[in-house]
Amino acid sequence: MTFDGVGESVDPEIPFGTRLRLHRTRRGMTREVLGGMVGRSASWVKALETGRLGTPKLPLLLKLAEALRVRDLAALTGARSIPVEPFSGPGHPRLPAVRAAINAFIPLTDRPPPTLPHLRSRLRGAWRARHAAPDHREVLGALLPGLIEDAQAAVHGADGESDRRAARAALSEVYSLAQFFIAYQPAQSLLWRVCERAVVTARESDDPRALGIAAWLMTQAHRDAGDWDAADAVAEGALAHLGALMTERDSDELLSLWGALQFEAGYTAARRGESGTAWRRWDTARRVAERLPAGFYHPVTSFSKAIMGAHAVTVAVELRNGGEGVRQAMRSEAHVIPSRPRRARHRIEQARAHRSDGREGEALRLLAQAHATAPETVRYNGHARAMIIEGLRSREHRAAAGALADRVGLPA
Structure with a gap:
């Protein structure tokens, strides 16, 4: 029997809590980290793993599957195969x-x-x-x-x-x-x-440009897979390499890649719940962006002065500070971001901030704006899809969520 996010053997005799613990430990997560990622406490995760609480309802199951990078809910529930595709993207x-x-x-x-x-x-x-x-x-x-x-x-x-x-x-x-x-x-x-x-x-x-871009994306891949130590190792190695080159060359390209990697290290710290480190890294990246020429926008990383407000929203959201996320969302302007898909993603992050602060109607309004800007960004974004699905469960917001579900291709 395997517990690998794809194609697991499903033994219905294995309890949900045991499955959850195996996936969590495989990802190297503490109970505090997993609980924080789904808006619950470490004691709640422990109660699930020890069987004091039963299998949660679908919205929380989806959040757990997303946090653990599980692609079939049967890997957690032991029930018949339920692909996560409708919620994570086709x-x-x-x-x-x-x-x-x-x-x-x-x-x-x-x-x-x-x-x-x-x-x-x-x-x-x-x-x-x-x-x-x-x-x-x-x-x-x-x-x-x-x-x-x-x-x-x-x-x-x-x-x-x-x-x-x-x-x-x-x-x-x-x-x-x-x-x-x-x-x-x-x-x-x-x-x-x-x-x-x-x-x-x-x-x-x-080539330092190629290596900086590749490391920037590798950092994200490790972080999204839950291997935060590997994400840190890649980011720190690339920062040291580019930093050494920057002493020899005056290059906006190298400077912007160094700044983008600083933010990625801060993003990973935010996932860990390390607020001080996350904001310190963000501030370092912001100061780098201020040194770039007016109008500079990196064609791969989107690093620029314009993107730092969006990055601040992401840090606040990942730190699970809904009030701060809303404050940053109100301060950051989407229209200054020249890239349509990156602008739409910023709207999704703003929606996450409002959703975590209990403002579901505003979150759905922002998702509608994101969809109008770049429909494919919403269609393939797990956070956006999950917010729409949660909106469908609300009597007050079901109509707005249903309209979005139709456009995105989600079952309403």
Whole structure:
């Protein structure tokens, strides 16, 4: 029998509490941390694990599944298979083609590889298209198969070590771009494969931009998987590497990546409930953003002056401080964020803040704004979907939640 988030054997004789404890300890979480992530106490988690409390109702089950990265509720309940997909996000129609491109073995051919300037131009265009599109996964899903194949061909066909390193840097960034498409879809093993390829290829390229981006995304992947120690290790290693380079080079690119990694370290601290560290890291990142030129906006990390207000909302929400989250949400303006998907995600974070402060109607209003900005961001965001589902259970807000559920594709 296994307890692996995918494809577990289900033995109905194993109690819910035992299953919960096994998944929690596998993720390296304390009861305090898991309880905080679902808005409950450590003693409540202990009561579940010891059987003093029975299996919670669906909304709390979904929160536990999300916190523990469980993709089938049967892994927790022992009942018949209930995929978490309706609550965590569906698979995009273009996912099979992207998966095939990533998994394909690209043989050497006589076809000339694309030139590096042409490849870089396409990559810059792909980032711009992602930020501009309301259906950004559709856009990326159409572009990625060709980009992956051509970037791999550029590495194989490079003439000399210098060109090969430059091609590897481009390939690493293509893999990073792919992570924005794959994230929050039922493709965790594929996401990890691409994440690791991005890091390895960036190291081989010896390009600080590629390595900074890959480390930034790897930090998020470890944090989202519940391995906060690994997230810290990646962030600290990348910060030290970029920090050493910054003593030699005056580069807005390196500075912005260093600032983005500072915030990610703060985000992880907030997940742990370390308020002082989280806000100190956020403030360090804010001071970095203030040093960047007016109008600077990193095309991958979104790091900029404009994003720091959004980051403050996230820190407050992750620290489970609803009142502070609302205060930060009221101070931060979404319209200054130039990226449509990132702007929509900020609206979702604002909605989380209001929801945690008991303002469910305002949370649903903000989710509607997020959907109007970038529907695919809401459709694939687990927090947004969970808030809509919870709204359906409220007599007062069922109509608003039902309208959103129809647009997102959730059963009402």
